[in-house]
Amino acid sequence: MAEDSTLADLVVRAQKGDQDAWGRLVERYAPFVWAICNRYRLNLQDRDDVAQMVWLRTVEKLGSLQQPEAFAGWLATVTQRECLHASRAVRRRESNEHALDLEREMGDESVMIGQELERCERRAALRAAFAQLPPHCRQLLLLLAQEQQLSYREIAERLCLSIGGIGPTRGRCLARLRRSPHLKGFLGPAAGSAGGGGDV
Amino acid sequence: MSDRMPEPMPEQWRDDELLAELAMALRDADEVPPEFVELGKAMFAWRDIDGELAALMYDSEYDGDRAGALRRDESAPLRALTFSSAELTFELEIIPDAVLGQVVPCQVLNVHVRVLSGEDVVVTTDDVGCFTIRPIPAGPFSLHCRTETGTRIATNWINI
Secondary structure, eight states, rough: OOHHHHHHHHHHHHTTOEEEHHHHHHHHHHHHHHHHHTTTTTTTTHHHHHHHHHHHHHHHHHHHSSGGGGGGHHHHHHHHHHHHHHHHHHHHHHHOOHHHHHHHHHHHHHHHHHHHHHHHHHHHHHHHHHHOOOOOHHHHHHHHHHOOOOOOHHHHHTTTHHHHHHHHHHHHHHHHHHHHHTTTTTTTTTHHHHHSSSOO | OOOOOOOOGGSSSSHHHHHHHHHHHHHHHHOOOOHHHHHHHHHGGGGOOOOEEEEEEETTTTTTTTTGGOOOTTTTTEEEEEOSSSSSEEEEEETEEEEEEESSOOOOOEEEEEETTTTEEEEOTTTSSEEESSSOOSSSEEEEEEEETTEEEEEOOOOO
């Protein structure tokens, strides 16, 4: 319940003019807009233009959005539309075949957009859940999550833990993470495979 | 986007899967430049709660789409847009160097071209309601006016 009600709550507060709530909505969904820009292979300038239009249209829409829960779906539609617009502009500008091919190859965009949205919302929920863990859990999981894998020995040294204690602590911290209300409904079996395609 | 997730069971993620996904979640947030986020936050300043919206009714770039999207017709860059409110309609046509517009029903009024830089331009319609915006605004713009009856009307943001 936490995730949905939080989103609805943020939307309602933003509708009433709460700048802080708006900022949190943007923080939460900016990775999604960024991911879709990635898919459309837009350059940095075009990405900024897309983001500007997406958020401008969202601000404009906010007042008439009847159901706060519809926010994410609406944002996804607008983001797709603005990315498409930008990639067409690229095509006109450079009159190359690249963008045309891209449009063809992206055939079923709405499926891709839906998957990205799902993934971004899940990861935003994970970040929110992570932020609420106790410091020792955050420190350990952060080290375990590093791209360059550290050995248990290195981790033990950094955190002043016994090597034998790392495994059980890891298990307890992940169990805590799993129980976070933020993650309710987010850790399905399909999630891992859905993430496989687009980790660029 | 009706494909909501089936009811998932949290137990179905193993610890290493959960940790891997957490790692990517943290990396995702790092990947987005702070300016990209700030840009979005700044747009809240354009929140406009007064007046009546002239909403986009037709856009030649999207309506009757698909076939049009794949057409290689570089000689016809024209785009036509229609925005309507209860009281007033804006018909716009984009030509290479200008926006040609008309308000319907026709009336003489000032059309304010609102742009993000804040340097708005004002154009006046002629006696058949026509106006020209030249050059085309470089970024997003919207059209604002007050009708003969005093209603304040604004179009959606337009991005050429």
